[in-house]
Amino acid sequence: MEARFFQKDIETMKRADIEELQLRRLRWMVDYCYNNVPFYHERLGTAGITSGDKIKTLSDIQYIPFTTKDDIRDNYPFGMLAVPMKDIVRIHASSGTTGKPTVGAYTRQDIENWSDFVARIVTASGVTEKDIIQISFGYGLFTGALGLHFGLEKVGATVIPASSGNSEKQLMMMRDFGVTGLVATPSYALYLGELVRESPYPKEAYASLKYGILGSEGCTEEMRLRIEENLGVTVTDNYGMTELTGPGVSGECHLRCGLHFAEDAFLPEIIDQDTLEQKPAGEVGELVVTTLTRLGMPVLRYRTKDITRLNYEPCACGRTHVRMDKVMGRTDDMLIIKGVNVFPSQIESVLVATENVGPHYQLVVRKKNYLDTLEVKVELVDASLLESFGELQALQKNIHDRLKSVLGLETQVTLVSPKSLERFQGKAKRVLDLRNQPQEQ
């Protein structure tokens, strides 16, 4: 496939030009925040950065204080706004699984810009005006569905706002409408893929499918292969969050070697999550992002809690904006078990690469006699191993041993019946941490 661009002049700018643009916008942004958001007026004032002129080079960004999710929550709902409500045309909010939702507020210009970012990433993955794209993200406060919706319309693709749920109907629309692309979370795409495989319709009924544009949660390489095989699509990953705008902050091109950041609008840094110091390019750490064009709710040095790495090499597709690796985990879904850092994605990659077990899993963390234990529940694919008890035991041992080598940790692997674990239509919740619960007998 040939590389396609939505805003080629921006997407292929020279590095020096990108940095010059970023510096100019960062200085403007500091002024804008200092003058329009009381929260930032105080924060920046305390740090002595009372005007954008104080920022001489891009590396001076390290003198700007961080913004955290707690800051946004403390200013719930509209304390972070830089414009009066009459200028806001839309409100989104994140799912808020841990307390009050995180609110995002958008001016008309913000929506236009956001649609451009999304248009860039869907174009990069191959989508054109000829495509028919089914959006199976839940519509509502969540930024995923409407974000992709507006960006895809901007490209000129035909959008089917299917929303999530009613999976049989999702499959029917894919067959009947000649859908060429699916927008969903990786776990929902995985589930739809299972249904397609078991569907009474031949695989050719879904032959028009080409693109899987997946995001809003992590997707391991193995999971991606499984989805591609079952749905017959090429999967591209995209990244974003309500605090920064929504999807479109970065996304993969058809070459799939990192997610291209919209660097003209989002300035990324990698920091050490403990010392909070900036790390050199190429090192793994927590992603911190400053919005450079956002008007409704600008954020400076937002700590995403996502762990990744930045690569400033231009991509073979021609894009020059920095690429981030797929998110390796989150500082807050990292489990610490017996002092060992464990990311669910590590476990997932072992399970998805193992034959005879399904990709769905649940992790249960308990405390027994003051020691942490990790149980990994995984589904058998079917009854094919039941003829031999030895093979089932070998499968269990094989998973246990591979987890041990990947995590360096003893786990209890529990095989469960096919389709007995919960399926998720939005973000999957796969970790059950019972360590603060009374002990089970």
Next chain:
Amino acid sequence: MQIQQLSVFIENKPGRMAEVTEVLADAQIDIRAISVADTRDFGILRVIVDKPKEAVEALKAHGMTVTLTKVIAVGIDDKPGAFSKAVRLLSNEGFDVEYMYAFISRDKGKAFVIIRVDNGQKAAEALHANGFQILEPETIYAM
């Protein structure tokens, strides 16, 4: 000469065994013989029933994981040493026994052993050629 055995996956949780047997009871299925292999975490329930196909359908309809496995059923005189002769024969002929379990028949003087070996058909023929009674599926199902 081989008969169909149900192999049912059982998660090691309270009540799982009861669920399986209740489904079979509701479907009016008679159990001829039963055996369980288990670890701490899971088990396989092996069952010989009168109507294997119906049993599989009923269990599947209840979301259970089940498959049919071919085993051989050997009739053995209920007296000391009879069983060891059968086992010795299989061993001498190079058949690997994966598992076995036994039950006593209503007919006086006979016991039955269900045997799972790699090459069931050949093993059945070898036993038969040496005078052991190999039960036909119909006989077991109608027992």
